[in-house]
Amino acid sequence: MDYNDLPKAYEAKDVEKDIFQVWEESGFFDPDKLPERNQNGEPYCIVLPPPNRTGTLHMGHAKMLAVEDLLIRFYRMQGRKTYWIPGTDHAAISTQVKVEQILIKQGMKDPRRELGREKFLEEVKKFAQQSRDTIVSQCKAMGASMDWNREKYTLDEDRNKAVNHMFKMMYEDGLIERGFRVVNWDPQFKTTLSDDEVLHKETQAELVTFKYDQDFPIAISTTRAETKFGDTAVAVHPDDERYKSFVGQTLTANYCGKQITVKIIADKEVDPNFGTGALGVTPAHSMIDSDMAERHSLPMVQVIGQDACMTVEAGEGFAGLRTIEARAKAIKMLEENSCLIKKETVAQNLMIAERGGETVEQLPMRQWFVRVNKPFKLRQNTLAKWKQGDEATLKELMRHTVQSGQTRILPESFQKIYFHWIDNLRDWCISRQIWFGHQIPVWYKENDVYVGAESPGEGWDRDPDTLDTWFSSGMWTFSTLGWPDTASIDEKGNLIKTGELAAYHPTNVLETGYDILFFWVARMILMSAYALGEVPFQDSYLHGLVRDDQGRKMSKSLGNILDPLDLIPKYGTDAVRLSLVMGSSPGLDQKLSEEKIKDFRNFTNKLWNISRFVLQSTSQTTVEEADRQWAGGRTLSDNWILSRFYHVQNKVTALIKDYQLSQAGELLRDFTWSDLADWYLEISKIEKNKDAVLWHILPRLLKLWHPFMPFVTEYIWKVGKLGSEQLLVSEWPAGEFADQEAEKTFEKIKILITDLRRLRSEQNVEPVKFVEFAVVADEAGRQVIEANLEVIKHLSRAENITFADKIDDGWPVTVSGSMTIGLNLAGAVDVEAEKIKLQKEMEDLIPYIESTEKKLSNSEFTAKAPEKVVQGMQDKLEEAKNKLSAIQQRLKTL
């Protein structure tokens, strides 16, 4: 191929599809088809947080894919046996709600009733399939190197088997229990919700203070007068003198036409300073009250039904009213009966459903729960702390994994949030009254209950409910690795893993957004610790949310959504990926703008042109040949760039291992753009015989960039014929080459050239015809300058440079670089401007010198500070002093 035919600009959209196809067809996304080097390597496994089948992927997903693909590609090149497990999530309620909304838009009134369970589910499945196809193609467009032939689905057969198995295990251990308890009820979608699916929205509410009837001795306050029909107690603080005499009594009252019986109880939870200090306890419609009722063995009276309307248990004339109507009516009646004492407006948090946004009611219902505080006998030795047969609770398991460091939550600040969540965790309601999901594997026949996937026989009816979507997601790290078939427990309680579970579990890292720490990360820890006795992943690395350029959440209503599918054809996948990885810190939200993506597009093009330059203007050589040559005849700049490169290479490797991806990328970019392109390539136009060094660096640089920008690097690798294998599976570069002397000396040359450029620019001496140097400090510096004279001329565009033996008082300009060089720039120079410039430099230098001298003369400082710091300061002080004297000398002559 003639390299001169390569296009001037890298056009991502022309090449990405083909490159991805070659990758895919190579089979290297499949851990069992990797090259031998990887086959023999240590496994490295990430499970893809399965995207919900609710539509298309957004920027958050794109970020997740960019980060995980970066890690997978890095470790693949490091020789690990990489397995990135792809899959999607059925997302139970979200998907069902979405399909219902679509069907309603199409004209149906109540799709579920009109279609029936089977036909409705068909519609949902059809939608889920379409969504799945979109998701897969989007993942591929992002360059994600996972093997979709190994695709898993949270609702497929294998996962169903695992779910049923888990349910049965937990049921047998007494951890899953059916109970009649207060749950969160979404009247809109007619299903229960877990605590995490309920949001709180601040609203204005009317707080009324009243007595149940005129004869009742104690006044209470409420914002929900309609629930007071269900009161079975009035609670006061045990130390509250006002009510002490009532405690223990059982009183009756007529509340808005209904006879109620309330016991006066004392409970520490009651705040004596709020309102009247007495609290009407409604066990059926408040979790707090329900807990209190349990402590005091109070009866439960349900006055609100599943339709969010009053039941017959409410007062006469109330049954059938909506809660808001009933509330107004009750308050009016209290007013009429002179029972109302006070009305005030307070800020109150209303419970609303995460999906749908409707008000959530708390109702008592018969549901299935995972009990998190109940001790149970462990089936196996667990987490190096418990032995088979020991007792523990699920909460203890969840706490211990993180506390002991067996799984790390990164960044660490999220650990505190995790512990706090665990401390407040209640039993997890797992049954849902929706159709799309894993049906609960429980059968009923009159009062008998059977747990299992198959019907035990005639006359048994299966529970129609499904499981919370997070029940199946929680098992994702091991349900995808063949569990339960791949795990067993020996008689000593040791876990015996086989097959993929043995190879890949615990997985290495779970990478996801911090917004699902509780929903998912915590539940994975729970499930894995319970079922296997080990952690699901060594690290969980939480990334921040992607926001718009003003820091707002991306949303349809704001119209500020950036869609990866629009941006990829426009700027290239590599640019999109870079913009998501760079300039962001773990766990912190990140602002993204199209401008930023454009900047990274420019960088991909820069890398393209750097490579094109090397291919076109150096004699074609093989990498092996280059490696043989580059040891001979190197110049200062060669040693400098090689030393810099190896420094960057090793630093980047360490940073990626430490998840400091943004810093790794920035270091690489600075090296590539400034050191390599702006300095070294420019030098190569003057100093010849750079071929070997360039051919040494180029392939290694492409390797370092590959996890960040897989497409452009693979493409250059291919057109430059840089290796017989694909870059995808090439070996990550390693090695040492340090020449600190060269680095230091070259930095001085850089300063000198910068001085020349600045003079040209500021003094407008154009073109620079003649420059004289005098090395006043050391002869070595002079030799270096002489040796690099051509380079200095070229880069500073000074046409004629000669040496003087010493600085002449008559020179119009003197600049002191760090090599301590007098510089005489012939030509017209603005003396006044130069004076001002030098004055200012002096003003900066003098206080610095003074304070540094003071510091260095402080014996406490020199005794305690590291030697490296002291030495560095002394060197810099020396330099500054030399510079100062040069400036002073110069000012005298001006």
Added chain:
RNA sequence: GGACGUUUAGCUCAGUUGGUUAGAGCGUUCGAUUCACAUUCGAAAGGUCGCAGGUUCGAAUCCUGCAACGUCCACCA
């Protein structure tokens, strides 16, 4: 109410056990440009590191208090 996070140049953000004159990109201003790249190159300007104390030889970094913004949890009925 409780907790967590953020606050560094006009903007977006680095700054890893406290240590050499606080960095980068974008933007701005000035200048260059047949020579890989205008998706380019060079130079300059721009910061009392949110505020107030404290610890230390030394603080953007550690401690205390305060403020602003943001997020999560709880739900006082």
